[in-house]
Amino acid sequence: MEYHDTVERSTELLRKALPLMSRQAAALHPVSYAVWYAYVADVNSPLHKALDAHLAEHGVLDETATEALFRRHLADPDADTATQVTDGVARLLDGMQASAAAAGDQTARYGDTLQRLSAALGPADSAPGGSPPLDEALAHTLQMQAALARLQKELAESQREIDSLRDEVRRARQESLVDALTTLANRRAFDRRLVTCLAADAAVIGRPPVGAPVCLLMIDIDHFKRVNDSYGHAFGDQVLRAVAQVLKALTPEGGLAARVGGEEFALLLPGMPLAPARALAEKLRATVAASRIRRKGGDADEHITVSLGVAQFLQRNPALGLSVDEAPADFFDRADRALYAAKQAGRDRVVVAD
Known part of the structure; x- marks a missing residue:
């Protein structure tokens, strides 16, 4: 099975998969993401049916069930699926990281512009009642600065999470090329x-x-x-x-x-x-x-x-x-x-x- 989704499509699937993953008992690791990505993409009918049946019977998906679904419907019989999914996740995370970094830069620049605007208005013009349009501009400036500060904080947190996920993907990719018993290449x-x-x-x-x-x-x-x-x-x-x-x-x-x-x-x-x-x-x-x-x-x-x-x-x-x-x-x-x-x-x- 191969994945040829665009960045927009994969981002949409990510938004659908994450809430479902967060309600399960399994950790949010690449194997879990691979299972739920395939589920929301609806590209693997046997996996979709097996996952629905498990949820109907047990309510949630734990580590053991997640691993079993991955091995039965993704890792085998298609020996390359695990690597393809991992590579796809890595590309998606790279795109998210680039978007987060770009948004952070733009946010910082806009914040600087607003600060300069606030300073340029001057204390006299910006006194309460001095100029309603300027009062409104200042109020919006302060609101925007606060919103930008929150956004930058969220982006920084997202950046750390993305870095952590990329490390997990890298480890998963490495493990997929090693024979577990002998630790030689597989x-x-x-x-x-x-x-x-x-x-x-x-x-x-x-x-x-x-x-x-x-x-x-x-x-x-x-x-x-x-x-x-x-x-x-x-x-x-x-x-x-x-x-x-x-x-x-x-x-x-x-x-x-x-x-x-x-x-x-x-x-x-x-x-x-x-x-x-x-x-x-x-x-x-x-x-x-x-x-x-x-x-x-x-x-x-x-x-x-x-x-x-x-x-x-x-x-x-x-x-x-x-x-x-x-x-x-x-x-x-x-x-x-x-x-x-x-x-x-x-x-x-x-x-x-x-």
Whole structure:
């Protein structure tokens, strides 16, 4: 689901959403706003019906219900909805901040003008009864100055609230790109970085220099299903975190380590040629193989291994018969096939893609 509302339309929806949000038991955070924005915009019929049904039964929406509605109707099945909504809120808040700042400047200037007018009238002319038109002008001046002072105070308070909301949006956006269990980048963050890294446009921010090598490591924990079945998911999570820690420790500057599947990880290496990428893969494999993980309550350490596939991005090279750059999906698939070959060859090994 995408949002293409104008600033005027989004402001109107904001005015409708805020009173509804304020009557609920949930805090006024971006997730809550995303739910109510979609509700008042009437762009998500299942969410609208589910929210109405919940209110009819319970009266208010608490944190748990808000989070459940967001995950069921916004975060999934459309994996990009959360990011789109967050980006939309950020743009709206930017517009509100700019409007508040501009209004504050105009208010201050008008206040100065009124003060100069009051001073220019002079004490004689402004004495009571001296000049009814001037008396009226002075009265309006004082009223306007008081109103402007109140408005400026309200704008300052709104500015602080907007800044706070923007910080929440920024944190929410960051959290949407992190795998909660391992604190590595998640699949969405990895896909974005991969596309940026391999962008055809050399001016794209984050893209390595034209012609610079890019390598990709795909890593899979061997016999992970057996680990889960034998020792339970809690130990499985412990194994995932342990492998993630090794991956973090060995990720070079500029690289991106991500959890891209259940027990599958990826390490994107912009600027690294194939030979050192292969050496890094071997070091990662050996480090995991040499480590031991103690189960909580267990009397022995468990031995864990990983298999790895390594691929270097195929860039345009007419001399080698490559007329165009390799597609990002093809690059990923080659590394993944090399990983599969490593597992087929006996696991606990590194295979380099053709």
